[in-house]
Structure formats: structure tokens, C-alpha cells
Amino acid sequence: GQQVMQIPQYQHVQEGEDFTTYCNSSTTLSNIQWYKQRPGGHPVFLIQLVKSGEVKKQKRLTFQFGEAKKNSSLHITATQTTDVGTYFCAGEDSSNTGKLIFGQGTTLQVKP
Amino acid sequence: EAQVTQNPRYLITVTGKKLTVTCSQNMNHEYMSWYRQDPGLGLRQIYYSMNVEVTDKGDVPEGYKVSRKEKRNFPLILESPSPNQTSLYFCASKDDRGPYNSPLHFGNGTRLTVT
Numbered sequence: 001g002q003q004v005m006q007i008p009q010y011q012h013v014q015e016g017e018d019f020t021t022y023c024n025s026s027t028t029l030s031n032i033q034w035y036k037q038r039p040g041g042h043p044v045f046l047i048q049l050v051k052s053g054e055v056k057k058q059k060r061l062t063f064q065f066g067e068a069k070k071n072s073s074l075h076i077t078a079t080q081t082t083d084v085g086t087y088f089c090a091g092e093d094s095s096n097t098g099k100l101i102f103g104q105g106t107t108l109q110v111k112p
Numbered sequence: 113e114a115q116v117t118q119n120p121r122y123l124i125t126v127t128g129k130k131l132t133v134t135c136s137q138n139m140n141h142e143y144m145s146w147y148r149q150d151p152g153l154g155l156r157q158i159y160y161s162m163n164v165e166v167t168d169k170g171d172v173p174e175g176y177k178v179s180r181k182e183k184r185n186f187p188l189i190l191e192s193p194s195p196n197q198t199s200l201y202f203c204a205s206k207d208d209r210g211p212y213n214s215p216l217h218f219g220n221g222t223r224l225t226v227t
Contacts, residue, residue, distance in 0.1 A: 009152065031213055033213065033215060042202060042220050042221050043216070044218070045216065048215065088155065098162075100213065100216070
């Protein structure tokens, strides 16, 4: 079945350093979503990417969708302690069933 | 305020004692779903519902039941809980009417411990 692999599982950075998490799908995706879960909280939607090669920015966060629509990345520039949490990607396969497959998540720790 | 409400937030029970986790949404969403979150495994779908009286198995349905008698409610039932069902559970809903996948709105989670 469809799988979405996300790496790394954990990342510790010093405040001010950059951070990137990567998602790779075993199948072509019709779209991909990113969520953030703060410690003790629930996943909260960040963004959705639909087009091949799409790049979207939210302040210090940059989201990319690969040309082949099988991979995606989230890059945070100059991390802050407020960036702490677990970041999930979730892809919908190209059959457009509406089913989202979540990656395993990347947990980011930021040292002040 | 638009929200998904889950109860209880924390639940400790013993093996075999039936329990229900409630989920309610006030956004008139057709689609509702249950996930469990375990370390290193991300969010795995248990069951989902596309509309009233329509439910389908997700990736890990064994040991769980659901029902969708009303649009706003989607309870998760564990008829005979076992320790391997100890986990963090999330209910979620989304609007299914757009051309692309809509964002999921998650409840605050239920941390279940089965001893």
C-alpha cells in the first residue's frame, strides 16, 4: 500500500539554526499537507501543496512539493523556541480518494 | 467557535472493560475520522466516515468499532480493550466538498491507558 516516509525522526538544533524535514512517498501524490503538533497538543494544519514543483512560504517556513509529486520538504530558517513540536506531512494519493497517509513525523527540539 | 470536541482527555482502564470515546464537531463536516498516535509510527487511521450511516475501516481497525448516527457525532468504541490499545487517540473532521483535500480539524486528543 501507499507509504509516506518522513525523516529525520528527531532533530535537535540551537536556536537560530535552520531545520529541514523531508517526506517521500512510494506513489505519486495528488497533494500534500503539513501539520504541526506542539508538545501535549493536537496536529494543526499549516499548508497544502497541490502543483508539481510548488513552493510556498509562511514567514520563516518554506514548503516545497517535488516535480514528480512524490516528495516534499519543510524548511525553517533561523529556528526559534516557538518552533518546537512535531511536524507531520500527509499525502493524498493520485487516485483522489481523499485518504491522507501521514508520515511518521519529525520532532524538533530547539535549544535556547 | 469551530471545533472538534473529544472526551475524555485522559482515561485509564483495565483489560476487557468496554469503553467509548466521544467525538463531536460543530462545523457540519461530512467526513470524520479516528487516528491513533504512537511513537515512531505517526498518525494511523482507525476508522473513517464519509457521511451519516457510512463508515469504513482505516489502516488499523482491529479491536475498534465506530458509529455515525448523526452528522456531528462519531464515537469510538473499544468493546474489550487490551494493553496494545494504549495510545493517544485523535478524532478529526473535514469538509469534503472542495476539489482538493481539505484540511483536517483535530480534537484535543484522548490519552488511553489499558492495564
